[in-house]
Amino acid sequence: MAETKRETERKYEATPETDVPDLTGVPGVATVVDDGVTELDAVYHDTPDLRLAADSITLRRRTGGADEGWHLKFPVAAGVRDEIRAPLSPTGTDTLPPDLAVLLRSRVRRGEVVPVVRLRSARDVRRLLDADGAPLAELSVDTVHAERLPDGPRTSWTEIEVEAAEGADPRVLDAVGKRLGKAGIRPARHPSKLARALAETAPEDRGGHGGHGGHPAPGTAGAAVLAYVREQAGAIVALDPAVRRDLPDAVHRFRVACRRLRGALKTYRSVLDRKATDPLGDELKWLAGELGAARDQEVLTERLRALLADVPRPLRRGPVKARLRVWAAARADDARRRAVTALDSDRYLALLDALDALLTDPPLRRAASRDAAGVLARAVRKDHDRLAARVDRALSLAPGRERDLALHEARKAAKRARYAADAARPTLGKPAKKFSGRVKAVQSLLGEHQDSVVARKALLEIAAQAHAAGETAFTWGLLHGREEAAAGATERDLPRVRSRATVPRSLRH
The missing domain is CATH 1.40.20.10 (CHAD domain)
Known part of the structure; x- marks a missing residue:
């Protein structure tokens, strides 16, 4: 059975040498708890012509972490997505769950989704808590290794991701972002890990793609x-x-x-x-x-x-x-x-x-x-x-x-x-x-x-x-x-x- 979660997050550029500033004292944040490093392995699926990515939709099968399973994300607004989750098959098969497949029907139609990118990440997690110990947000420093599938180029990078906790005031992200900005940490150029992986592993454009002769000129x-x-x-x-x-x-x-x-x-x-x-x-x-x-x-x-x-x-x-x-x-x-x-x-x-x-x-x-x-x-x-x-x-x-x-x-x-x-x-x-x-x-x-x-x-x-x-x-x-x-x-x-x-x-x- 699929479940839905509203995801509100911000992403920032980083390097392996980036130091995350102390976030204790950020308005509302009383405590920062270090949860250590989690290894994540996610295979992103799309149509061969990347129709989902074109509409900023991501579909992944992830193992590792507390929320392993299938994740389908639809954009809602800048930095906000609805994430629909379905569990992994108990038999270990790679089949897309029907509850998610039907939500892709208007885009995939009679075709199929195939693996397009594999992302392996080492996620160093910090939980931001208020004075009562309630979660406000989660900040992670992700070291990402991306591979274009089936046998394409590879790339790697480090980024910082801050996600508001479920039910928390998303304005905490503004306060955290201000503190990160003062430390010289800037917003990411790409809206998602998948978008960056696709951009950095894209095959070279060899040109030769002529326009459609039957299309009218601008202004007509x-x-x-x-x-x-x-x-x-x-x-x-x-x-x-x-x-x-x-x-x-x-x-x-x-x-x-x-x-x-x-x-x-x-x-x-x-x-x-x-x-x-x-x-x-x-x-x-x-x-x-x-x-x-x-x-x-x-x-x-x-x-x-x-x-x-x-x-x-x-x-x-x-x-x-x-x-x-x-x-x-x-x-x-x-x-x-x-x-x-x-x-x-x-x-x-x-x-x-x-x-x-x-x-x-x-x-x-x-x-x-x-x-x-x-x-x-x-x-x-x-x-x-x-x-x-x-x-x-x-x-x-x-x-x-x-x-x-x-x-x-x-x-x-x-x-x-x-x-x-x-x-x-x-x-x-x-x-x-x-x-x-x-x-x-x-x-x-x-x-x-x-x-x-x-x-x-x-x-x-x-x-x-x-x-x-x-x-x-x-x-x-x-x-x-x-x-x-x-x-x-x-x-x-x-x-x-x-x-x-x-x-x-x-x-x-």
Whole structure:
């Protein structure tokens, strides 16, 4: 079973002659305990083309020390990583544990990880304790011998590593760093031992690597659109492990990346050939839908709980909280399984491969070679016009199911227009940012309306379940009425908000 630990550390340059200053008296540090030297042997694994290292991810199998085993580290912020650990196989085999392998699937895909570097370290450890004897941090002087595998160059160095103890205030690292700096000890040039080993044992670059002839020149529409596509495709790959780990907001961010990418492929069809991008758009829609079930259920449950909490106690008839809890739990489990099943599918891997192929050999159209500003502004205006037309059509319909469906389509158009503006921001600057903000207001209002539509459907379902169980459905009917009134209010407010979502003058021509 894998376990996760948040690792906050700093690294410093050193030599075998470096003297570590006395750290007793550093703010908070009362005692420094010398734990002696530990021998560590770690083999780092990666794909043959070093995809993990490219994303600052490390995977190692380490023996020696108190935490020997498999360690998978994901970057969180500068100097902060999540370390996921799994024990060594009791049979002594070198097989990557399944709990870690699945977190690498979006990057490794159908390939495999192989040993790329071996690091043997002599670690001289000092524990920094507060006045009560509680650990604050651990400082180690590491003498490292690195070998590129299978039979590559070797290198060695000495470094100092300071890691905050679990639960300790990470600001102790600042205080220790200040003391080390006064002693002439400087921060390390490389963020990790693996990064340094790879840099110092890299094979010589013999040149001869020509550029990709099919890629557009800087400043063109093709360059701008491909940069945005690359960013969103990268976000999907990067967020995959977070979704599997069920981290907060991971599903939402993953889904947004899918939608942004799909929107860009639609909006910028004058730049990228739709014969190649439309199938990708269909697959992105499928993927967002599969993962969206979990997010939608979470949002819906939160909304219903808030609605219920707002009902005066005398009007809460029957076991309403228990009824909502049972209803939500069953759907949450199903939604989570649906999301993970999608990420485990061959269809998902095929989509990731297709996105890579698109970026490697983009299907550029004639507009891709034109100046980015004009092409992108024209696409933004077109998406604005689509939004305006859909809002006008929806408001022309009588209240009811047809209007609800039309407003939902208008919401989709609002998202597409907003994402188009966001994609154009590096090129068009403040006007695109301003337009995105205006459209976001429309999107939010339409989103509130759609949430009400979904909530009313759920309330009818819960009411039917309550009635079948012999419970009164009074409270659920009350909430349905409130949601209906709320939806009516958003519809009345829509013309005002929509009128403000105009295209800035600088983008109109």
